[in-house]
Amino acid sequence: METGSGVEARERIINAAVELFSQKGYDATRVNDIASAANVNKALIYYYFKNKQDILDFMVHSLLNNAVSITLDFIHTHIVQMIGKGCLDILPDRLHFVNEEAKQEFIQNTCKFYERVVDYAIEKRSIIRILMLESLKNGKHQNSLFQMMDFVANNENNPIIKTISSADQDFAYSDEMVLFRFFFSIIPIVSFAAYYDDYKEVSALSDKELRDSFLRVSNIIIASMVSGSDILLRSK
Amino acid sequence: METGSGVEARERIINAAVELFSQKGYDATRVNDIASAANVNKALIYYYFKNKQDILDFMVHSLLNNAVSITLDFIHTHIVQMIGKGCLDILPDRLHFVNEEAKQEFIQNTCKFYERVVDYAIEKRSIIRILMLESLKNGKHQNSLFQMMDFVANNENNPIIKTISSADQDFAYSDEMVLFRFFFSIIPIVSFAAYYDDYKEVSALSDKELRDSFLRVSNIIIASMVSGSDILLRSK
Amino acid sequence: METGSGVEARERIINAAVELFSQKGYDATRVNDIASAANVNKALIYYYFKNKQDILDFMVHSLLNNAVSITLDFIHTHIVQMIGKGCLDILPDRLHFVNEEAKQEFIQNTCKFYERVVDYAIEKRSIIRILMLESLKNGKHQNSLFQMMDFVANNENNPIIKTISSADQDFAYSDEMVLFRFFFSIIPIVSFAAYYDDYKEVSALSDKELRDSFLRVSNIIIASMVSGSDILLRSK
């Protein structure tokens, strides 16, 4: 029996869960509520998902996979290419650009990447909120936020490191660079998405104003990151 | 029956609640668990607190009050004083220092303030984790993180604004300044505290290394903030 | 879609149900489990059977019908014949044999009958286990074990009584004979079958040893039954 909107039941369940989890948190969301919101029978939820946690896991994995794709795409089409062309060299202690033009190009590209990431984050802010929420709880759920840390860390499985390394052998992030990127790049973006609606209400800014403000302010950080890279990058 | 350590029952309840809330989140923490961890009878918790929420509220309020005190203390002994001495003028569009020395003094003081705040945040990281956790849930609990936003916003009740204004009449934060301070200053510090233990484990840094790294990296931000203040400060 | 082995779906359902019911009991067996084990779609089970109970009923009825056949076959070819030949007379208070040879023949035949019954019971032990299991529950299901009692009781519908009566008019079991046969003949055999696998594991005997031991021990009972029949048989 086709009920609710034209969307398939499974889809509706996920959408409802995203909405509710991001509003009340995982624990405070009742499976009953998800069923009502999705306009499906509660038992059907258990037909499609092993249990409540399984719904959350599905959502989070989808998000992370997409985030990786976007990032790798950027690295491939810009960083790797610049290294390949000899415009950029990631030295043990700093980013070295062949000339000012290359540096500006790099900053510009990075800003564009930020733009894309921030837009994606805003779009998926509900799920990001959940991810942040759950990442703050120990024991029960794996800390999914920290899976993101793998993208900034010198992890062997980090596809980003792999990609850059394949272009520039002796490359490694310093501990401080990792920390900087995590707390002053990833965390602000994630928080921006997570608190987007709250902040919008408090600040009384329009969507466009809010987004543009955040991106403009981010540019300062990006500039700091490039200029200050001599402090932040260090040899292995 | 006097059980547990010499600490009073009420104290033990709060300590246990802090620990558990910060680990599992408010919703997932059972009053039973708190009672066990505090080594008191469950009913005694209801003797000291109206209900579960009441325990949380008490903890969060304590934290916020302390945070305000520390901040106001800094403003009073440094900012207000510099304004009073004419060394600093908060113009509509930028911070104006009477000379480079004043600027350096300001940066140094701000760094020291950061140090103190970060140390306090690390100390209280359990409660901060809760605060962050709960701030991500709508509806049920007031968003306590956003009470912090009052400290960076042009809010009439903001005691910080009040204090500065009393020294410098026509002072106001630009929207962008507020956003910057919120997402690139408060949020990183709060996140740093909230994720402190997780990050420490992942990064394998010592307490000292972690703290010092964060502070060093923060300095870059502080510098950006002062230098970039021409972009960030604007008239109302 | 033809799945599983060549066996027809209906067959596979029954086999799976036998196995599962005998392992977990009727209530604890899920229709889902049966479907999985039988490698059929759950709904197909409802195509072949009215409901879950219907599967059980089918199995139990098959078993009972076979048991009756085996027993009647024995009565016909041995007891009735002996009575007919005048070798055996079932008197109000005892079995009377025309001579020692007849008695020995009777005992031997009875032992052979036991052998056949025990072998059949071992073969069908799964279903017997179910039958025993369900016979211990009131209310919901008819007590199928007690349908067996009909075979030892002076019941008018008892085909065994009917058969013997047709050969020996004034024949009747005493109450004690009925009780003896039920608790020291039927119950041990049924239990032997039901607990066969458990007992085998605990005793570490081989199939042959176990079967033979049981039959040998049964002979003692059969002998007691014939010798002690003066106590056990009594007029109505």
Add this chain to the structure above:
Amino acid sequence: METGSGVEARERIINAAVELFSQKGYDATRVNDIASAANVNKALIYYYFKNKQDILDFMVHSLLNNAVSITLDFIHTHIVQMIGKGCLDILPDRLHFVNEEAKQEFIQNTCKFYERVVDYAIEKRSIIRILMLESLKNGKHQNSLFQMMDFVANNENNPIIKTISSADQDFAYSDEMVLFRFFFSIIPIVSFAAYYDDYKEVSALSDKELRDSFLRVSNIIIASMVSGSDILLRSK
């Protein structure tokens, strides 16, 4: 608030559970029903017991402990004593009595023991029914009936064996003796208790008639056991 009869709540829960489990089986009994029957709040059941299974376990353990006590008591005051006085010698291949009088005494004592056991079994028939019921299910619950087998087996932990051995060093049950005792002594008694009410209804006997019939019939078995002991006992 004291509700229901004067009996304590915990007691009432156990009584209700015994009644219901023995009527419908463990699986088919609802915790709700137990609560209603015991006239307590459902949650109180979980205050006293970890879960549903825990109620069952408590009941079964109580029963088994009592059964052991009764048996050991008998062994101590009769068997051990007879061995000690030299009246009875458990030889490798048979029970050897110093004279006919001793044999008769032994049989008589054993009959009395049976009487006591049967009376206890009748009294506790509800729990025994559960025990039998659950012993027929694999996997989920330990087979508690088989804990009884420990009492007839050459198990090292068998307190009965221990006790007899302490009086008569080279004593051991043959496999067949074990099997005999299990299927023709324990099982009939247990079944008698389990099916007591059903049997009574079917047979239309009074309690006294039923009990006495069973005991009289048992005597035949006891006699077989003693006389036939030459087959059943064998050297280690």
Add this chain to the structure above:
DNA sequence: AATGAATGAGTATTCATTCAT
């Protein structure tokens, strides 16, 4: 004959909270 999707009515278990002492 066969199946994926759907559902109503449970079912064990949990939990914040209260009460009597």
Add this chain to the structure above:
DNA sequence: AATGAATGAATACTCATTCAT
């Protein structure tokens, strides 16, 4: 101040059964 017992209202999850195809 402290506690053992008690409770109402949920809550996640299950399951036999049905339906449309």
